[in-house]
Amino acid sequence: MSQKKFRLGQSRTAQDLDSREHYLKERVVESKRRQIRAERLATEVEAHDPNSMLHLPDTAQWSHLPQATIKQRHSQWVDLLLEDGSEIRATLAGKLKGVKLVCGDRVHFSSSPIETMDDKLPGASVVAVLPRRSLLKRGGIDDREPWQLVCANADELWICAAVIDPPLRPGLLERAYVLSLDANMPLRIIVTKRDMASPKDSLPELDAIRDLEIPIIETSAKTGYGLDLLQGLLHNKVVVLLGHSGVGKSSLINTILPGIGLKIGAISKYGTGRQTTTSANWLPTPFGGAIVDTPGIRTLSVRGQSRELLGTVFPEFPPEWLEDPMALDPEDEELGLLYPERLLSLQRLWVEMATRNPNQNVYR
Numbered sequence: 021m022s023q024k025k026f027r028l029g030q031s032r033t034a035q036d037l038d039s040r041e042h043y044l045k046e047r048v049v050e051s052k053r054r055q056i057r058a059e060r061l062a063t064e065v066e067a068h069d070p071n072s073m074l075h076l077p078d079t080a081q082w083s084h085l086p087q088a089t090i091k092q093r094h095s096q097w098v099d100l101l102l103e104d105g106s107e108i109r110a111t112l113a114g115k116l117k118g119v120k121l122v123c124g125d126r127v128h129f130s131s132s133p134i135e136t137m138d139d140k141l142p143g144a145s146v147v148a149v150l151p152r153r154s155l156l157k158r159g160g161i162d163d164r165e166p167w168q169l170v171c172a173n174a175d176e177l178w179i180c181a182a183v184i185d186p187p188l189r190p191g192l193l194e195r196a197y198v199l200s201l202d203a204n205m206p207l208r209i210i211v212t213k214r215d216m217a218s219p220k221d222s223l224p225e226l227d228a229i230r231d232l233e234i235p236i237i238e239t240s241a242k243t244g245y246g247l248d249l250l251q252g253l254l255h256n257k258v259v260v261l262l263g264h265s266g267v268g269k270s271s272l273i274n275t276i277l278p279g280i281g282l283k284i285g286a287i288s289k290y291g292t293g294r295q296t297t298t299s300a301n302w303l304p305t306p307f308g309g310a311i312v313d314t315p316g317i318r319t320l321s322v323r324g325q326s327r328e329l330l331g332t333v334f335p336e337f338p339p340e341w342l343e344d345p346m347a348l349d350p351e352d353e354e355l356g357l358l359y360p361e362r363l364l365s366l367q368r369l370w371v372e373m374a375t376r377n378p379n380q381n382v383y384r
């Protein structure tokens with residue numbers, strides 16, 4: 021039996037009586053709501069302006085204040101790494117409203133206590149952000165937030181992939197290549213947990229991308245294999261580690277920087293959807309740079325990235341294929357593809373770069 025819905029505080033009879041009036045009123049309210057939403061979407065964020073979230077205000081008037089690096093971002097405050105290696109916690113000054121700060125940002129801070137009613141709030145406050153040397157970002161999940169910022173002022177991106185658990189997926193590596201090109205940062209592929217596959221296993225999953233001239237380094241945090249090579253690469257450099265949850269990013273850092281004691285996930289954790297590391301963490305190294313540990317990612321979105329980057333990511337395809345890859349069929353034997361999955365990948369990235377968020381609720 022279907023039951024009639026009625027609102028709290030309204031009797032069934034009353035609702036029956038003015039149902040038509042009520043219906044009209046609801047329609048007016050809904051139309052107004054739609055209008056407001058449309059206005060909001062007509063801003064630059066709606067136009068998916070890649071820089072709308074990245075503008076930084078002028079810092080000149082704050083240059084007398086000391087500088088620090090954002091070590092870790094929390095929702096209410098940030099942990100700052102000072103020049104002398106010490107750390108302090110700071111809030112964000114109102115002047116920075118609308119600026120998206122990220123791990124690695126260089127900031128000016130004021131250590132004079134700000135007036136606050138809450139004793140729990142830190143005494144220092146960040147007042148200005150310096151221009152970024154580099155900015156690693158990935159496509160956002162929502163059109164109100166076109167980009168998810170990963171790290172500022174880093175030199176290299178190391179994408180970590182385990183030989184097993186979680187499985188090695190070349191698709192993620194291609195995506196990381198797009199992001200590294202966008203940020204103008206060299207990319208290295210770090211294969212982790214090498215001890216979990218036989219030494220004879222040549223890792224054929226990577227064959228399709230071996231010709232890309234991206235260095236591939238095989239490592240094991242358990243046996244120490246390949247770690248001296250990594251240490252050698254860390255001199256005077258800031259390196260961001262990125263990869264699925266559980267590939268062993270934090271384990272790798274714990275071995276490279278003994279005594280740092282980062283939290284490591286349980287072996288059976290893979291697939292639970294929970295990350296062990298929960299926010300990007302800038303860790304200075306004794307080699308004159310830093311390693312940035314990041315929370316595990318599910319995927320790397322390339323929404324909003326330029327399609328022009330695809331020519332570098334897929335150099336084996338003729339330029340005319342890159343103009344409209346969707347016209348090609350990866351299963352067409354006449355194309356003579358050595359790795360048909362690469363064309364499929366190209367098509368996927370091509371479409372995703374121009375897509376909008378499917379969850380967005382636009383009335384047009």
Ligand SMILES: Nc1nc2c(ncn2[C@@H]2O[C@H](COP(=O)(O)OP(=O)(O)OP(=O)(O)O)[C@@H](O)[C@H]2O)c(=O)[nH]1
Pocket residue numbers: 212213214215216239240241242243263264265266267268269270271272283284285286287288294295296297298314315316317
């Ligand atoms: N056999 C083996 N296991 C490893 C290796 N490195 C890491 N592990 C294991 O993999 C699991 C996950 O390691 P984590 O270092 O927490 O992985 P993570 O990438 O930092 O994960 P998130 O912080 O969630 O992103 C742990 O149980 C580690 O013991 C390795 O080289 N060999």
Ligand SMILES: [Mg+2]
Pocket residue numbers: 269270271283296297313314315316
């Ligand atoms: Mg971790």
